[in-house]
Amino acid sequence: MSTDDAQESVKAGSKYPDARQSEAQILTGSGTDTLLQTDALLKSFGGFHAVETVDFAVEAGEMHCLIGPNGAGKSTLMKLITGTHDATSGRIFYDGQEITDLEPHERIRRGISIKFQVPSVYEELSVRENVRLPIQRFLSGADREARIEETLDIVGLADRADDLVGDLAHGQQQQLEIGMAASLDPDLLLLDEPVAGLSMEERDEIADRIQTLNTERGIAFVVIEHDTDFVAKIADEVTVLHQGQIFREGPIEEIRDDPEVRRIYLGGESDA
Numbered sequence: 001m002s003t004d005d006a007q008e009s010v011k012a013g014s015k016y017p018d019a020r021q022s023e024a025q026i027l028t029g030s031g032t033d034t035l036l037q038t039d040a041l042l043k044s045f046g047g048f049h050a051v052e053t054v055d056f057a058v059e060a061g062e063m064h065c066l067i068g069p070n071g072a073g074k075s076t077l078m079k080l081i082t083g084t085h086d087a088t089s090g091r092i093f094y095d096g097q098e099i100t101d102l103e104p105h106e107r108i109r110r111g112i113s114i115k116f117q118v119p120s121v122y123e124e125l126s127v128r129e130n131v132r133l134p135i136q137r138f139l140s141g142a143d144r145e146a147r148i149e150e151t152l153d154i155v156g157l158a159d160r161a162d163d164l165v166g167d168l169a170h171g172q173q174q175q176l177e178i179g180m181a182a183s184l185d186p187d188l189l190l191l192d193e194p195v196a197g198l199s200m201e202e203r204d205e206i207a208d209r210i211q212t213l214n215t216e217r218g219i220a221f222v223v224i225e226h227d228t229d230f231v232a233k234i235a236d237e238v239t240v241l242h243q244g245q246i247f248r249e250g251p252i253e254e255i256r257d258d259p260e261v262r263r264i265y266l267g268g269e270s271d272a
């Protein structure tokens with residue numbers, strides 16, 4: 001977007017800040033607590049709108065869950081936020097700056113981290129070697145080795161550091177991936193179905209891990225999840241996507257009892 005376009009959008013009364021306003025807010029400390037904001041975000045594949053004019057906001061330190069039926073556009077929205085997908089149109093603001101055109105690695109350096117649904121660890125490498133990879137790539141400074149050991153502690157895998165990742169249980173692998181994403185010191189961590197295929201006990205452990213990272217480090221989370229019990233455990237705020245658009249937003253207690261949500265998301269009869 002050109003400076004002229006940005007000025008036009010401010011003149012037109014856009015509710016989202018342009019980069020200069022937000023920078024001023026940051027410098028004076030008078031900004032809002034909005035960490036992430038998308039403005040009319042749209043992603044088309046061919047003529048099909050997977051994400052359509054979505055205004056999605058996450059506050060600093062918030063635990064935000066993204067739910068919706070299969071194909072609702074949840075993963076696509078996440079990939080737009082991380083820069084894995086380019087937006088067809090619309091804008092994305094993060095920490096007061098527009099990031100719509102930034103490359104994924106630049107967004108990571110700004111503080112956006114992700115754990116994808118598909119495993120992104122190397123099974124033939126050790127736990128410690130896996131932890132080292134993102135830290136070496138994205139962090140500089142003498143404390144990198146200390147950060148590796150700290151991450152191993154955080155994920156409760158210090159005693160398995162030299163074991164191959166392929167020998168870990170599925171739940172431990174998920175913990176490891178969350179820890180690796182958190183090791184980059186993000187302000188926002190995106191998790192795509194972190195408890196899929198896990199036992200109840202493993203789900204509880206992941207919920208505890210996420211909550212600890214949230215309360216002790218102030219990391220905001222956006223978590224895609226189908227299990228509404230898990231969502232109820234961790235979420236401050238829930239957004240329901242349906243056919244690429246925001247269908248409902250609110251606390252899980254309201255969302256869960258909403259008959260329209262049950263109809264589209266749960267097939268009408270399911271016991272949420």
Ligand SMILES: Nc1ncnc2c1ncn2[C@@H]1O[C@H](COP(=O)(O)OP(=O)(O)OP(=O)(O)O)[C@@H](O)[C@H]1O
Pocket residue numbers: 045050068069070071072073074075076077
């Ligand atoms: N690269 C792509 N090319 C074409 N269509 C795509 C692509 N990625 C996603 N889609 C389509 O966009 C829609 C949204 O997909 P997306 O994966 O974002 O949904 P989702 O809500 O994450 O679903 P699920 O819960 O099943 O993972 C789907 O209809 C999907 O087929």
